[in-house]
Amino acid sequence: MASTKHNLQPEKWVDLHGDYLFHYTHSRISDREMAKDLVQETFFSALQAASNFQGKSNERTWLTAILKRKIIDYYRKINSKKGKAEVYMSFYEEGDKKGKWIEECVPQNWRNEADSTIENDELRKIIDLCIDYLPDRYAIIFKMRTLQNIQTDEICKELEISTSNLWVIIHRARMQLRQCLEENWFNK
Amino acid sequence: MSKFMISCDEATTISDKNQYVEATFWERIRLGFHLMMCKSCRVYDEQNVIVTKIIDQKIKDNSSEVKDLTSNEKSVIQDNIDTKL
Incomplete structure (x- = not known):
């Protein structure tokens, strides 16, 4: 809140946003260590992208947006490890019974x-x-x-x-x- | 989707949308009408509410069980940031 709008304060990131970001992550990813790593990676990515920060949103919103992408990437990764099962259909797809329960x-x-x-x-x-x-x-x-x-x-x-x-x-x-x-x- | 009579597949899709409060007024009307006539979809719709509750509870439980980062963990993370500044 107190931070100025257009400036990032990476030296205070953990103090200001660490708990919030960790909480956000861990409630969506049960693996605690992985959640911690994602928060760390988020800070790294944010540093790299710092020049793109335009101050349109506040620092926390911006960091959270980066974190969200990390979580999606993580979901993707764990899912692709499992191979590609297809979901089975519950309804007839064609014919007289189209749209009816199988x-x-x-x-x-x-x-x-x-x-x-x-x-x-x-x-x-x-x-x-x-x-x-x-x-x-x-x-x-x-x-x-x-x-x-x-x-x-x-x-x-x-x-x-x-x-x-x-x-x-x-x-x-x-x-x-x-x-x-x-x-x-x-x-x- | 101007028709009033919908299939079970469409009805249960609306029921799912409804779990996110995103079914439109007319979709809900059509769903309600379909449910009056279709027991299977009625069962689905009722169970859907329970599924939503279970998931909500799971999200809540997950977030209440989060143990904050320890001050030690925090300083490691901040140190890692600082080295890149």
Whole structure:
């Protein structure tokens, strides 16, 4: 707040923004060491890009924007390690039944729905697993929109996709997540 | 998308959009109408709310469990910056 608008103060970065940036990262990436590294890398990248800083936003906003990119790159990296599974379809894609549920994909009633409210380590592990299990392309966009809470138009601009394309991808990701939770938690 | 009757695929897409409060007024009308007639999508829509809650809880838990950087870790990071200044 007190920092002047057009000047960066790298010698105070950790004091001023370290906690904020680390918190931002670690709440989105569970690996603590990795989160710390990303914060460090963010500062390095910021130094390199310092001449581009125009003072249009404040220092923290600017650093956070750089950090966001780092997190996306990290998501990309871990996802590409897993190979490219395709998401399965839950609806008929053509013919008379186009757009209708494929019978074995119809959502089943959940037997222990009440268990969703508890603060349960087990459930958290399962949701992490289910998110991890999403194929590449779906995972990146789902995480950007849902975990990072980046706005839709920003993601579309960034990844050069249309809004309807984004929703198709999020739709398929959430279909798979729901089914994954059903199979591994609710109706296990 | 001017039609009023939508498929299950479209209905559940709107349900997903709705989780981010981005479904338009007319989309919500069409969804509501579809849900009146379609039990499978009704189940999906109800479970979708639960999925959203679980994810929100996960994000909250993650952020409340964050232990701040130690002063030691901080000074290492700042030192690394300083060497590049």
